[in-house]
Every structure is written in C-alpha cells, then in structure tokens.
Amino acid sequence: MKLSFLAAFALATVAPLASGYAIKGDAVNCRSGPGTSYSVKKTYKKGQNVSISCQQAGTSVSGNNIWDKTSDGCYVADYYVQTGVNGYVTSKCSSGSSSGSSGSYCKTLNQAGLSLIEKWEGFVSSPKPDPIGLPTVGYGHLCKQKNCAEVKYKFPLTKSTAQQLLNDDIPTYTKCLASYLNASKVKLNANQWAALTSWVFNNGCGNAKSSQLVKRLNNGENPNTVASQELPKWRLAGGRVLQGLVNRRADEVKLFKTASSKQAFPKCS
Known part of the structure; x- marks a missing residue:
C-alpha cells in the first residue's frame, strides 16, 4: 500500500508539469500518430506553448x-519540445502504435540512415542546383515546382526544418522500395533497410525498380553479397564517375553490413 501511494503521489506531482512547454524548433509538425510517416494535423511555431x-x-x-501527445490531440516529436529532459515527464499513452510502421515495413529510417543521407546530401538552406544541375533544397529534396514552391517550410531553411522536410520525404522512398521487394524472400534489418533507402533516395524509385540489386534480392541471394557487389556500381551522375558517389556507396555498404537486431522489412520492429 505504501508503494502504491507513493507511486500515485509521484504521478500526481508530475502531471501538472505537462503544461506550458515551449516549442524549440521552427514550424514543428504535430501528427496523427507518434512517427514522421503519420499525416500532419497542424504546425506549431517556435516559442509556442503546448500542453x-x-x-x-x-x-x-x-x-x-x-x-508527446498534445492537448490538440496530435503527436509532436519530444526533440522539438523544451521539457528540459530527454525522458518522460508525464504518463505513457495507454493505446496506439509505438512506431510509424503501421504494423508492416518501416516507413521511416533509424537515426543511422537519416544521418547518412544528411551527410551525403549536405544542407542547402534555399533552392539551388546540385552537382548535375537539379534544383534541390534541405537535405536532398528535389524541387517539384518552381523555386520549390511545394515546400511548406519557410526559406531559408534551418537545419531543424530541413530535417523535418527530409522526414516528410523519406516515406515516398520506403514505400516504393517495399513495393519492389518480394516479402516472402527478402528479410532486411533496420540498417540494411536504411542503406537501401539512402540508395533509392539518391537514384530514384524508377532506377531501383529495374535494378539488378532488387532482382537479385528477390531471387533470394544473400543480401550482404548483393549489396557489396551492386551498390558500388551506382557511382555515375551525368554520365561520369563522381568520387562523392563512390564514397557514399561505400558508406551505404558499411551500414548495410552493420548488424542490427531490429527488423524493418517486411515487418517493422
């Protein structure tokens, strides 16, 4: 009884602290679920207080x-909320999925995958041509409209809004990659999945679909062998070998071959 009373008291004293936390990022999305693959319900401004x-x-x-589930009924990444700690400041939500995978393949990437993409794409605050002349912004976002008008974040981007834009973009590439792979023959862990998504992000869904890499995986070949042999072939841009692509492929192979206990395809754990 004493332990239960103390636990209840502790919870009661924590609950009031769950109000009035300031948003510390620019244009932070509040989503329908706890993950970057969920739809955006609203956007908070920097300095705005949330409960x-x-x-x-x-x-x-x-x-x-x-x-963090806010009083608006949507979820915002705790990283962008100034709670003062990196842990829980209130009770855990009683229901809902704990990942953005919707019970199937991982729609988003682990931090190793996101960091790899950020490293090789580089940060661009306002739209400008990449090494082969394609207009990009943020961490490799390819502009779809003039001056990247489709981007909902204000230019010049900060690194925070560029990361949010990247998280918005990633599900497009995980979705197409998942649709090309044979779920009965291909099993990938979180690092393998992240490495392949980085490759698709860089080369496009169409190129991935027709690639020998995907065909060999679907034939049931050893994933590490396939990645080691096929990824380095993707080193051309504009018809010429770019050292940056050679180095990026090497990083992707390294990440692919790094062990991980978390599964990403066909099921996300």
Whole structure:
C-alpha cells in the first residue's frame, strides 16, 4: 500500500508539469500518430506553448524516440519540445502504435540512415542546383515546382526544418522500395533497410525498380553479397564517375553490413 501511494503521489506531482512547454524548433509538425510517416494535423511555431496529455515511443528524431501527445490531440516529436529532459515527464499513452510502421515495413529510417543521407546530401538552406544541375533544397529534396514552391517550410531553411522536410520525404522512398521487394524472400534489418533507402533516395524509385540489386534480392541471394557487389556500381551522375558517389556507396555498404537486431522489412520492429 505504501508503494502504491507513493507511486500515485509521484504521478500526481508530475502531471501538472505537462503544461506550458515551449516549442524549440521552427514550424514543428504535430501528427496523427507518434512517427514522421503519420499525416500532419497542424504546425506549431517556435516559442509556442503546448500542453502534453501523455507520451509514447515512436520514430527516433535526432536520437530521441519519445513523442508527446498534445492537448490538440496530435503527436509532436519530444526533440522539438523544451521539457528540459530527454525522458518522460508525464504518463505513457495507454493505446496506439509505438512506431510509424503501421504494423508492416518501416516507413521511416533509424537515426543511422537519416544521418547518412544528411551527410551525403549536405544542407542547402534555399533552392539551388546540385552537382548535375537539379534544383534541390534541405537535405536532398528535389524541387517539384518552381523555386520549390511545394515546400511548406519557410526559406531559408534551418537545419531543424530541413530535417523535418527530409522526414516528410523519406516515406515516398520506403514505400516504393517495399513495393519492389518480394516479402516472402527478402528479410532486411533496420540498417540494411536504411542503406537501401539512402540508395533509392539518391537514384530514384524508377532506377531501383529495374535494378539488378532488387532482382537479385528477390531471387533470394544473400543480401550482404548483393549489396557489396551492386551498390558500388551506382557511382555515375551525368554520365561520369563522381568520387562523392563512390564514397557514399561505400558508406551505404558499411551500414548495410552493420548488424542490427531490429527488423524493418517486411515487418517493422
């Protein structure tokens, strides 16, 4: 009884602290679930105060996998909320998925995959041509409209809004990659999945679909062998070998061959 009373008292004293936390990022998305693959319900401005009703684990953002459910009924990454700690400040949400995978393949990437993409794409605050002349912004976002008008974040981007834009873009590439792979023959862990998504992000869904890499995986060949042999072939841009692509492929192979206990395809754990 004493332990139960103390636990109840502790919870009661924590609950009031779940109000009035300031948003510390620019244009922070509040989503329908605890992950970057969920739809955006609203956007908070920097400095805006939010109340947190509960917290739960979800997609990791810069090493923090806690998501805060706000009084608006949507979820915001705890990384962008100034709670003063990296842990829980209120009770865990009683229901809902703990990841953005919707019970199937991982729609988002682990931090190692996101960091790899950020490293090789580089940060661009306002739209400008990449090495082969394609207009990009943020961490490799390819402009779809003039001056990247489709981007909802204000230019010049900060690194924070560029990371959010990257998280918005990633599900497009995980979705196409998942649709090309034979789920009965291909099993990938989180690092393998992240490495391949980086490759698709860089080369496009169409090229991935027709690639020998995908065909060999679907034939049931050893994934590490396939990645080691096929990824380095993707080193051309504009018809010429780019050392940056050679180095990026090497990083992707290294990440692919790094052991991970977490599964990403066909099921996300």
